[in-house]
Amino acid sequence: MSDEQTGGKSHMADAAIRIEGLRKTYRGGRGQPEKHALKGIDLTVPRGSVFGLLGPNGAGKSTLINILAGLVVKSAGAVSIWGYDQDQNPRQSRVAIGVMPQELNLDPFFTPRGALEVQAGLYGVPKAERRSDEILELVGLSDKAEAYARTLSGGMRRRLLLAKALVHHPKILVLDEPTAGVDIELRQMLWANVRKLNEQGVTIILTTHYLEEAQEMCDEIAIINSGEKIAQDSTANLLGRMDRRTMVILPDAPVQNLPTAENVTAALRDDGNLVLQYHSNQTSAESVLESVRQAGIRIRDVRTEEADLEDVFLALTSSSADDLVADDPAQPRRGLHRVKL
Ligand SMILES: Nc1ncnc2c1ncn2[C@@H]1O[C@H](COP(=O)(O)OP(=O)(O)OP(=O)(O)O)[C@@H](O)[C@H]1O
Ligand SMILES: [Mg+2]
Incomplete structure (x- = not known):
């Protein structure tokens, strides 16, 4: 429409x-x-x-x-x-919407069942439609249904917060x-x-x-x-936006000479594997392999690793982990230029 x-x-x-x-x-x-x-x-x-x-x-x-x-x-x-x-x-x-907050903001004098009943009341859930026991079961708090919230462990409090967020479906x-x-x-x-x-x-x-x-x-x-x-x-x-690749090569025999190629970093690991890092938009896998062959290394096995979310996250945010610096609108938007988006 x-x-x-x-x-x-x-x-x-x-x-x-x-x-x-x-x-x-x-x-x-x-x-x-x-x-x-x-x-x-x-x-x-x-x-x-x-x-x-x-x-x-x-x-x-x-x-x-x-x-x-x-x-x-x-x-x-x-x-x-x-x-x-x-x-x-x-x-x-x-x-x-139901929200499980980051802060443990529970009333210490309510029991889990009591807290759920109060929450249901706040959201106008009719008595007949309340599912407190079911929800307590879901979050694994059935045996603590009648314990004071202040006697619950940190993890149990988190379970109760989740239960509260679910009360009104x-x-x-x-x-x-x-x-x-x-x-x-x-x-x-x-x-x-x-x-x-x-x-x-x-x-x-x-x-x-x-x-x-x-x-x-x-x-x-x-x-x-x-x-x-x-x-x-x-x-x-x-994840696809990150073009950093890691190629790990298991050589046939111990490596004597590290391969050299433009824009490729090569290193030998303790376990004898050869690790090559490159950017897929700069260098093809073929030319990385070629440099390996030229160094006289015979390849028994090979695998490549792609970037994970941590790489993406760090690339986007690492230049601005400086919350202590006062906000300056004249500064460029930090982080964005670090990867192509
Ligand atoms: N009640 C408040 N009064 C003043 N500043 C606040 C208040 N709550 C949050 N802030 C500030 O607002 C900014 C954002 O805080 P917020 O809690 O939203 O961050 P966050 O992304 O949830 O962080 P975290 O990963 O640590 O939970 C921070 O600089 C924090 O100090
Ligand atoms: Mg937070």
Whole structure:
């Protein structure tokens, strides 16, 4: 359906989240300058996706998520959640989303079951539709249902935060660093639940500092840095943008001479394997192999390694891991020039 037919609403309806020109400036207290945590972010999260929001400490991820959750008030911009504008339809937009925050903000005097009941009440879930026991079971907290929250371990508190986010069956589930400091069992439980919920049609937005996790879990990724979005693409495309290649060669006999070729770095590893690094847009694999043959090395086996998300992330953000430097609008947008986007 075209925009004309729907009065311009069709493109709103296909996104889980649509953010335009989002800004957040925290007031500085105690002689501190104000902080521009978000500097005009545009972001669209497709429905049904597992969407990763990545960026170094202080990039603005939690600020963005807390604005979605209604916990932080934005300074400027428009946010629509499941097609509902946050300002015009605050109730519908709030009901569409469940947020597991980064901070452990639990009332110490509630039991897990009590906390879920209160949360269900806040969201107007009728008694007959409440599934507290089911959700406690899902997050592995059934045996702690009647324990005071203050007696729960850190990992159990995280489970309870996830349970609270699920109480009103939101269409969008947002997880802010769900696996920071949690044990392997909880991490596996979380990802199994995320996959299951996503299969049931829930859109997932998550932040994580474990890039392997993001690479494995997310269909699409946005990278933010110093309050600005510096990349957004499918995980596959993001990885495809990096043209750095590593070729590892298992030689037939111990290597006597390292191959030499322009724009190729060669090194011998302790295990006797030869490691060659090059850029695929500068150098062909054929010419790398040719230089190996010219050095008199016979190749028993060969494999190549492509860049992973960590490489992409570092290339995009490493030049600006300087949150301590005051914001200077005269400075060029840092990081962007480091890789071709
Ligand atoms: N309540 C606040 N008052 C003032 N400044 C704040 C406040 N909350 C966050 N900030 C600042 O805003 C910036 C963004 O913080 P935010 O918590 O959104 O980062 P983040 O990307 O979630 O980082 P992390 O990976 O460490 O969780 C930081 O410089 C932070 O110091
Ligand atoms: Mg954060």
